[in-house]
Amino acid sequence: MANIERFPRNMAVDLAKLEADVTAASAGAAPPPLSGPLPDYVEHREGVSRVGQLTAEAVVRDYEAAAKEIEAMGTELISAAKKCEAMTAEVHTTIAFMRDTAASYREEAKRIFKRIEECALFTEDVRKTCETVKRRMMEDRSIA
Structure with missing residues (x-):
């Protein structure tokens, strides 16, 4: 009786269907397949009960x-x-594009750097030339 009390009271069991299923399984009657054929990697062996097969x-x-x-x-x-x-x-x-772009920036910076220094040297040469000419003009005035 203790085992019966473990099951819910509202659980309906169709005893006639259960008995028919058990009888069919033990008699070897083949119920319909569960869902299509079995996978290719298995097959039933002879002598296995229907319950074991299912x-x-x-x-x-x-x-x-x-x-x-x-x-x-x-x-x-x-x-x-x-x-x-x-x-x-x-x-x-x-990344390759970024490296190429960075290399291009460095080349452009190098070109501009050289150009600025060339201009600075040219400007210095112009300043020295102007000072030399101015000094000569001053010397010429003092001689005359």
């Missing part, structure tokens, strides 16, 4: 469903990896 089928179908989900995750990972590879290629292209 249990094995249920378990292998659960494992097969999980395996298909794992494969689907693998497909998603491959897709993500391809996106990462494409992004990595773009990053490498961008």
Whole structure:
């Protein structure tokens, strides 16, 4: 009696159907397949009871469903990896462009640096020439 009290009182059980299922399973009557053919990697062995076959089928179908989900995750990972590879290629292209741009800036800075120093030297030469001419003019005035 203690075991009966463990089950909920509102649980309806069709005893006639349960008895028919058990009788069919023990008599070897084949109930309809659960959901299509079994996966190719398993087949029933001779002598296994119908209950054993149904249990094995249920378990292998659960494992097969999980395996298909794992494969689907693998497909998603491959897709993500391809996106990462494409992004990595773009990053490498961008880095190469940035290096080229930096090198161009350095060359331009070098060119401008040289040009400014050339102008500074030219200006210094002009200033010295002007001072020399001015000094000569002053000397010429003092001689005359």
